[in-house]
Amino acid sequence: MNQPLSGINIVNLDHLGIVAGIIDEMELVEEVNKKVGISNKETLSPGQVMKAMILNGLGFLSAPIYLFETFFVGKATEHLIGEGVTPEQLNDDRIGRALDKYHQAGTTQLFTAIALKAAHKFQVEMKSVHLDSSSISVEGAYKTRQEKSQDIETDSSDPPDEMKAIKIVHGYSRDRRPDLKQFIIDTIVSGDGDVPLYLKIDDGNADDKSVFVARLKEFKNQWTFDGICVADSALYTAENLSAMAGMKWITRVPLSIKSAREKISAISDKAWKSAQIKGYKIAAITSEYANIKQRWIVVESDIRKQAAIKKIAREVEKQLESASSSLRKLFRQEFACIADAEIAIKRLSDTWKYHQIAEIECREKPAKKTTSKQKLENHTNPTVYQVTGQIETRLSVIEAEQIAAGRFILATNILDTQKVSDEQILLEYKAQQSNERGFRFIKDPLFFTSSVFVKNPERVEAIGMIMGLCLLVYTLAQRKLRQQLSATNEGVRNQVKKLTNKPTMRWIFQMFQAVHLVTVNGSKQVSNLTQDRQDVLKHLGQYCSRYYLMFLGG
Secondary structure (H helix, E strand, O other), X not given: OOOOEOOEEEEEOOOHHHHHHHHHHHOHHHHHHHXXXXXXXXXXXXXXXXXXXXXXXXXXXXXXXXXXXXXXXXXXHXXXXXXXXXXXXXXXXXXXXXXXXXXXXXXXXXXXXXHHXXXXXXXXXXXXXXXXXXXXXXXXOOOOHHHHHHHOOOXXXXXXXHHOOOOOEOOOOOOOOOOOEEEEEEEEEEOOOOOEEEEEEEOOOOOHHHHHHHHHHHHHHHHOOOOEEEEOHHHOOHHHHHHOOOOXXXXXXXXXXXHHHHHHOOOOHHHOEEOOXXXXXXXXXXXXXXXXXXXXXXXXXXXXXXXXXXXXXXXXXXXXXXXXXXXXXXXXXXXXXXXXXXXXXXXXXXXXXXXXXXXXXXXEEEOOOOOHHXXXXXXXXXXXXXXXXXXXXXXXXXXXXXXXXXXXXXXXXXXXXXXXXXXXXXXXXXXXXHHHHHHHHHOOOOOHXXXXXXXXXXXXXXXXXXXXXXXXXXXXXXXXHHHHHHHHOOOXXXXXXXEEOOOOHHHHHHHOOOOEEEEEOOEEEEEOOOHHHHHHHHHHOHHHHHHHOOOOOO
């Protein structure tokens, strides 16, 4: 919306002033310019371009990044990004050059530098962090570094690791799109507010088990981190546990490990204790898997147990139908000897998990009449054998699965329960969902990640970093607002008009729709800034408020 009438200009401000304010408070533009460098010929600095890209990414419009310039038409571009900045300057050529510079600076190093400064400014606690990964599917053809080097003459020497392009290839797809190529995003987020502190864009076929320890070590060195590292079962291998010497960790134990399958069903009734989290009970046991002393916390969830028992019942019934059909076919078969019949029936019985064949009988049966010549040529046995039997349920197998239903094992090398209790182990692991929430945010169709359109892997990697920075800005804003609401015992009205001190920033962004920056003969004012919106801005602080021409004291 842009209406220059009689000295009046009206442009959309909406929630973008909040985004710009958080970016300013992070000192992102300054940090990027310092790390990437500024050319004398540039009218827009790399930091300003990155700020614009984050504004675009958090615009929550179905406007892909290649419509970048279009996104800023009718918006308060100069007000948000800098004096003299116009939408025309934010074209795809400028964006492409900026992405190249970000990649050359090292996407992980650049993200970490920005996150370090932001965490310090926003006083993010790092008692624990959570590591996870997800895949981002892309369409189209992407050339590898080797393929590109064959197209043009290049220096034969390999670039440093941080300069190498990622491989956009097929791999295990978390999106259930094995038909598409992909890249992987590894993130480490804080237990305090789900703030992303580390990001690595990886090859599309990267294996979590092989890279997780390297990611944790790199993070630990960059942040001088001494807290607890939390990750899913991909971290729990004998090799990884040995490699994490000197680190404190919590992870889930895969039930593919024999000792885990045995111990999960062997918990005595006396060993269980109710957890503070409703619907859970826990039991602590010890383990020395991989020759490392550790504490195993067996957890049982009531909801998961009920669901698992129902699933087992369905599987038993389904298998019975299939087994009955297979057994009827076996009964009709004829065997040359009893041994062949017994092998066939045992082979069939062994394929069933919940059932077996009982009351087996082998019966003789005259063979079909043949001529004397056929008997001599084929040595046909005058008798054949058929089997009969009954399907019997393997009750012990079903009972064992019902006992283990809804259970999982958490492991930690923190042996002192006074430092970290069994209860805290469970709470920390449940907070692992913070990474999953972040990935859902990044993959939201309203976000611009669906438009990873460039066919250059280096630029795709840089865009992946921008996705992570959008999540960083979003979580910092949400964390700050919730902290201030809690500290002042105030709330924000949600979608159903009820007060809450834990609003999502998505809702806050929606609240600020239809807020405009109005310029009348050079004088600026903001329209539609209701009291509710002013209250939110007061909690978010001066960096956000000044974009709405509210100047707070202090």
